[in-house]
Amino acid sequence: MNFSTLIELVPSGVMTAFLAYIAYQQMAINRKKLNLDLYNKRFVIYTDTLRFYQELADQEVSQESHRAFISSKEASKFLFSKDSSIFELLDLMHSESFKITGFKRHGKEFSGTPEFVEGFKTSQETYFWFSKKLGELKNKMSPYLNQ
Secondary structure (H helix, E strand, O other): OOHHHHHHHHHHHHHHHHHHHHHHHHHHHHHHHHHHHHHHHHHHHHHHHHHHHHHHHOOOOOHHHHHHHHHHHHHHHHHOOOOHHHHHHHHHHHHHHHHHHHHHHHHHHHOOOHHHHHHHHHHHHHHHHHHHHHHHHHHHHHHHHOO
8 A cells, every 4th residue: 555545545534533423422412312301201200299299288189280190100110110119109109199089079978977087087197108208209219310
């Protein structure tokens, strides 16, 4: 190979190196975007759960909030696939929430009876239980949200 042939190859080599650098930068940007998208979707799960919890204290839980919580609970299966305990906790929180919403919807029917007192007590205990489970959820989700 002579010197003139080598000089002809230099622009090709420089261009190849430049394109490889651009490809690497694109890969790094896409990885960061994926991590940001995952963070945002995971954070929505947490905020939907907080909103649902806050509405449990209100007179009634809105259908919008309840549906958002259910949707987030189901999405957690896929967004935290390596840690099924997050989905299991959200599923348990959903099941237990019916003790609160059921009392709010039907408690007046039992007003003045021992069943009313028991329903109120169960509802309040479940609400405080839910509050503790929010802390547990926060701990389980923090490795995914503190990246």
